[in-house]
Amino acid sequence: MATLSNLQGNCYQDLINAKYSASRLGSGLGYPAQGLSSVGIRHDDQFYGLEELGMKNLGQIYRNLPVPVLVEHALVRGEGRLATNGALCVETGKYTGRSPKDKFIVEEASSWSNIDWNKFNVPISEAKFQQLYQRVLSYIQGRDLYIFDGYVGADPRYQFGVRVINEFAWQNLFVHQLFLRPTAAELEGHKADFTVISVPGLQADPEVDGIHSEAFVVLHIGKRLVLVGGTHYAGEMKKSVFSLMNYLMPQQDVLPMHGAANIDHHGHTALFFGLSGTGKTTLSADPDRSLIGDDEHGWSAEGIFNFEGGCYAKTIHLSQENEPQIWSAIRFGSILENVAIAPDSRVLDYDDGHLTENTRAAYPLTYIPNCSISGVGGHPKTVIFLTADAFGVLPPISRLTREQAMYHFLSGYTSKLAGTERDITAPQVTFSACFGQCFFPLPATVYAEMLGDRLEQHPETQVYLVNTGWSGGAYGIGKRMSIKHTRAMVSAALNGDLDNVKYTPHPVFQILVPERVPGVPTEILNPRNAWEDAEAYDQQAQELARQFVENFKQFGSVRPEILEAGPIVR
Numbered sequence: 001m002a003t004l005s006n007l008q009g010n011c012y013q014d015l016i017n018a019k020y021s022a023s024r025l026g027s028g029l030g031y032p033a034q035g036l037s038s039v040g041i042r043h044d045d046q047f048y049g050l051e052e053l054g055m056k057n058l059g060q061i062y063r064n065l066p067v068p069v070l071v072e073h074a075l076v077r078g079e080g081r082l083a084t085n086g087a088l089c090v091e092t093g094k095y096t097g098r099s100p101k102d103k104f105i106v107e108e109a110s111s112w113s114n115i116d117w118n119k120f121n122v123p124i125s126e127a128k129f130q131q132l133y134q135r136v137l138s139y140i141q142g143r144d145l146y147i148f149d150g151y152v153g154a155d156p157r158y159q160f161g162v163r164v165i166n167e168f169a170w171q172n173l174f175v176h177q178l179f180l181r182p183t184a185a186e187l188e189g190h191k192a193d194f195t196v197i198s199v200p201g202l203q204a205d206p207e208v209d210g211i212h213s214e215a216f217v218v219l220h221i222g223k224r225l226v227l228v229g230g231t232h233y234a235g236e237m238k239k240s241v242f243s244l245m246n247y248l249m250p251q252q253d254v255l256p257m258h259g260a261a262n263i264d265h266h267g268h269t270a271l272f273f274g275l276s277g278t279g280k281t282t283l284s285a286d287p288d289r290s291l292i293g294d295d296e297h298g299w300s301a302e303g304i305f306n307f308e309g310g311c312y313a314k315t316i317h318l319s320q321e322n323e324p325q326i327w328s329a330i331r332f333g334s335i336l337e338n339v340a341i342a343p344d345s346r347v348l349d350y351d352d353g354h355l356t357e358n359t360r361a362a363y364p365l366t367y368i369p370n371c372s373i374s375g376v377g378g379h380p381k382t383v384i385f386l387t388a389d390a391f392g393v394l395p396p397i398s399r400l401t402r403e404q405a406m407y408h409f410l411s412g413y414t415s416k417l418a419g420t421e422r423d424i425t426a427p428q429v430t431f432s433a434c435f436g437q438c439f440f441p442l443p444a445t446v447y448a449e450m451l452g453d454r455l456e457q458h459p460e461t462q463v464y465l466v467n468t469g470w471s472g473g474a475y476g477i478g479k480r481m482s483i484k485h486t487r488a489m490v491s492a493a494l495n496g497d498l499d500n501v502k503y504t505p506h507p508v509f510q511i512l513v514p515e516r517v518p519g520v521p522t523e524i525l526n527p528r529n530a531w532e533d534a535e536a537y538d539q540q541a542q543e544l545a546r547q548f549v550e551n552f553k554q555f556g557s558v559r560p561e562i563l564e565a566g567p568i569v570r
Helices: 010-019 067-076 126-139 169-178 184-188 235-252 280-284 324-329 402-411 444-457 483-495 534-555
Strands: 061-063 088-090 103-106 145-152 160-166 194-199 216-220 225-229 255-263 269-273 290-293 296-299 304-306 310-314 335-337 360-364 380-387 397-400 413-416 428-431 462-467 503-505 512-514
Touching: 067 088, 067 169, 088 169, 126 194, 126 216, 126 225, 145 169, 160 169, 160 235, 169 235, 169 310, 169 335, 169 360, 194 235, 216 235, 225 235, 235 255, 235 296, 235 444, 255 280, 255 444, 269 280, 280 310, 280 380, 280 483, 290 296, 290 304, 310 324, 324 360, 380 402, 380 413, 380 483, 397 402, 397 483, 402 444, 402 462, 402 534, 428 534, 462 483
Parallel strands: 061 145, 088 335, 103 216, 160 194, 194 225, 269 380, 380 462
Antiparallel strands: 145 160, 216 225, 255 269, 255 290, 255 296, 296 304, 310 360, 335 360, 397 462, 397 512, 413 428, 503 512
């Protein structure tokens, strides 16, 4: 992490000398009396409602600061450095990805019977939550705080107010860019339905606090309150709000989805489901289509809407050629997490993963040139499930029946890629229901049945399974699927080029494999043909099929037609 002493270049020293009083850095960033003194800063009689949360004896409070001011604060506080493209670069220390083993949901009466308690939704007592909360309140005394008040849910009919309270300016910039930003009028009457308090500098005591490590992410659904501590990884804030939405949206007959969405000039919407690292952000950022959002959406009776106002893209091996929209979106106002930066020239190296493979960029949706400003779209014409198959078994693209779609939605198969979570250094085969089970508090079958209902209500919607993983062999033997070919297959699905193509059922997985796709070599469409040893492929396919079947046993109550849509084990 940068410090004031190692911020190189005269521009930083000029900034410090001109804007701030260094003597006040410990208790609050002090602006001169003129100029920016009134921008988002608490007046003596105004606490923005923090006292209702039990917060007192605070330092300076900053609310909804403009992006340039937040960047200035982050630089002066030594929280990061500016890259040559203008992005703010930060390092998150020990935690360079989500820490799912440190996430807890409070046992409380209003939600207890609804939660699918499992290894992802781990209970913590109300007493332990209150103990942690008191530690947070003690920790923030005398400290400066940053508030972002905004919204989640682009459709006003399903919108919630969100408040995020941060100890770091850069994390407040992150949520400012990731959530929906209010107008001046909206800010005046803003009401927080969700509150997130993020204090990365506070480390918990596992023995005393009844948790697993110094890090904690605790959701109190009844209070709609989230505590985040001990971890600097900003994605924890974003995903905590997503988890709350995933609990509440089904109550309003909205299917919450871990997926991206875009729309063409005819108004045809497409959905992209997939876990982190499978290509949601890259494939949904299509220069020929308008991006609705890259990660979190709802499917209501009226159509699709984005939960967020920004994007959070993986940047490892990012290139201008393969991801031109993401490349150009990384500029002033964007945040880069754990991306290597030269200390003197401030040139970025997206191929350097020495800190983590999970390097990230956060930026507002408006940084994508042809984004959908409204954040809404009609019912999808095309749904794409993305998987990165480390076995090299699944076809690069296949069409799914409604029952197969429900089966693969519940399975959520992919390979967990390096860096997405702590201690993951090589791809691992994983199943994550709904393509993000750790974010969904309710039983997975609730969301799967909602998906099935939507597909039944809209029979024109086509569902495809796209493998962005390996071909010609398993990981270490085969090759990663060409992004050029993947884009061609996705484009063919979106443009209707696959509507009248002949399909052949896969002999093991039963999914429908097209005989041709424009712009894609025919020999790679059938994965068995891409292997040098066909018998080795058959053995690998059976092994993967057995893992599918074993994983699916957890959904013992699903309807027989969904079970029958799975792979055939011999």
